[in-house]
Amino acid sequence: MVTTEKKPLKLLIVEDDSGLQSQLRWCFDGYDILQATDRASAISQVRRQKPQLVTLDLGLPPDPANATEGLALLEEILAMAPDTKIIVVTGNDDRAHALQAISLGAYDFYIKPVDADTLRLIVDRAAHLFQIEAENRKLARQNASPLHGLITADPAMLKLCRMIERVAPSDATVLLLGESGTGKEVLARALHELSPRRKGPFVAINCAAIPENLLESELFGYEKGAFTGATRQTIGKIEHANNGTLFLDETGDLPMSLQAKLLRFLQERVVERLGGRAEIPVDIRIVGATNKDLEQMIKDGDFREDLFYRISEIAINIPPLRERQGDRSLIAHALLDRFRQDQRKTNRLSFSTDALRAIEAYDWPGNVREMENLIRRAVIMAEGNRIEADDLGIGMPEDAAEETVGLREIRDAAEQEAIIKAMSRCNNNIAQAAELLGITRPTLYNLLDKYGFRQSTP
Secondary structure (H helix, E strand, O other): OOEEOOEEOEEEEEOOOHHHHHHHHHHOEOEEEEEEOOHHHHHHHHHHHOOOEEEEEOOOOOOOOOOHHHHHHHHHHHHHOOOOEEEEEEOOOOHHHHHHHHHHOOOEEEEOOOOHHHHHHHHHHHHHHHHHHHHHHHHHHHOOOOOOOOOOOOHHHHHHHHHHHHHOOOOOOEEEEOOOOOOHHHHHHHHHHOOOOOOOOEEEEEOOOOOHHHHHHHHHEEOOOOOOOOOOOEEOHHHHOOOOEEEEEOHHHOOHHHHHHHHHHHHHOEEOOEOOOOOEEOOOEEEEEEOOOHHHHHHOOOOOHHHHHHHOOEEEEOOOHHHOOOHHHHHHHHHHHHHHHHOOOOOOOEEOHHHHHHHHHOOOOOHHHHHHHHHHHHHHHOOOOEEOHHHHOOOOOOOOOOOOOOOHHHHHHHHHHHHHHHHHHOOOOHHHHHHHHOOOHHHHHHHHHHOOOHHHOO
């Protein structure tokens, strides 16, 4: 018997011939058999039962002689469940449509008349491949570890972490795009620490914090006597980052005059200090970051298009805190523990239920940086053991409502989101999270295993 997680795999047989239906049902003993006779009933079974395997007769009503209905059904099933393994069954004079089905994404095809042993072998192979791929997806979720310094349980952020891990070993110029306070410098440091340049310096410069007339000398350095007050030779940030990484924060604030000079450096990889003539070779990686829309700035004539393409060989968009599932409570707990230790608070501070609901309902326009400020202030001012919503200064919105859990297509996604939020709110305490969800601890453990979250629990 071919099983997954101690349950038989579901096999949907789409066949309008009742006699062949019975023969195939007998042929696939050991599978959880589902049946459909036309396109509509097959779609209904896929939506409700989510079969892992499908045998699909391309000749379906209303015109069994035409494979159009079967091919359309094949595309619909793969659109709803792309991991499903579909074996198409067709007549001996219809090999062309069978090959077309393969090109559309079918796993394999079988030409009638049906030989039970051969078809069973094909289905068993498809089942084995499905199980291997499912296990690989589960392992990928379990092995997903946030980067150092980044606190997240959000699937989109975990995917971003894996992207950073893939990009880091290369020398590609990376542009981090996101609102202020989303953690762009944390990701820039992760790119450096995971790269072959990690033993070299990580040099950060905020292009918006330095006056325009000083920014050029900060970046490129200057020779003694280059201008009034230049009493000694000084190397710039670019030269200082040699064999390491230069992080240009707020890249969108670079003045046009410096954009041209930075572009030349990116092309030639040499710098000239102010007041100097020598070309100094520098080997660095550039990581930029901005919260501005550079493409719009290009249209407005405020940013060079050629520089944009140079600094964005790989562009990474960082979602704001309000779009990350469960991260608001998870980060809040981590910050509370950090600031409690920083402030040497001997009492065990915790958030009240209303405070956690307010944290989850608030939009956090300033993202993690805003949360840091509010929680640090609340820890400093706390008198008792509880931090209330009023202590944070973010009262509960009147229109805040409890989220509902949907069924069918959205059931699994809703379950995952509910588990992430509950575990985050309870700081990964299984007993408290199970009580919050209204389920038993064994049920929660099963759900954690189902979605690959078990490894992150104590």
